[in-house]
Amino acid sequence: MRLTSRFNAKAGFADLWDYLREPRPYRWPLLAVSFAIPLGGLLALTQESHFRPPDAPKVSYISTFAEGRSDEEIRQSNIANQQRKEAREAERAELQERKVEAYKALGRATGLDVDAMEREAAIERAREEAAAEARRRELYAAGSDGADNGE
Incomplete structure (x- = not known):
């Protein structure tokens, strides 16, 4: 079975023409609205707009220090x-x-019992500090090993 034999556009257009020729109230305004909606959408989608890139920011350096300070003034x-x-x-x-x-x-x-709670909190803080110190030592050891191996 051929595809063109199943769909006959000529018969569809003939039905549409017969429907449009019948006298119905508000036929022309409804037809205008039904054409205007998709045409308006297509018009909105086909509009092109170009945006200009933003201006580069202007940087102002504010220095509260006196120019030409000596090393002693900086130290103080x-x-x-x-x-x-x-x-x-x-x-x-x-x-x-x-x-x-x-x-x-x-x-x-x-x-x-606030004293017991304080002792538990101190123990927990000591554990956390020990774990953080172990992580620091591990990272320091890993970093120094990697630097030695890479050279």
Whole structure:
């Protein structure tokens, strides 16, 4: 059986023409809408747009240091910065200690064995630190072995 004998386009167009010739209300507006929808979609899909690449960013370097500083001035600046950093870290450690003491007081007030919990936490921290140290040593050994073998 041939494909062309199964599908007859001539009969389909004849049926469409007969259907369109029948007097129906709103026949022309509906026909216009049914043509406009796919044509509008095709029009939207076939529009080409080209975007220009963005401008390169302009970098402004802001320096708060005086130009031509001597090595001694740089050294003094570094020492002052280190002292400020240590002061911040000490303040942060004090706040952390106060927080721990507040939680301990709360735990004692609610009847928990805070000392046992602190011992368990210390043991767990020691385990984690030992594991981290073992990983560091392993990575250091692997890195130094690889550097020796590669040369």
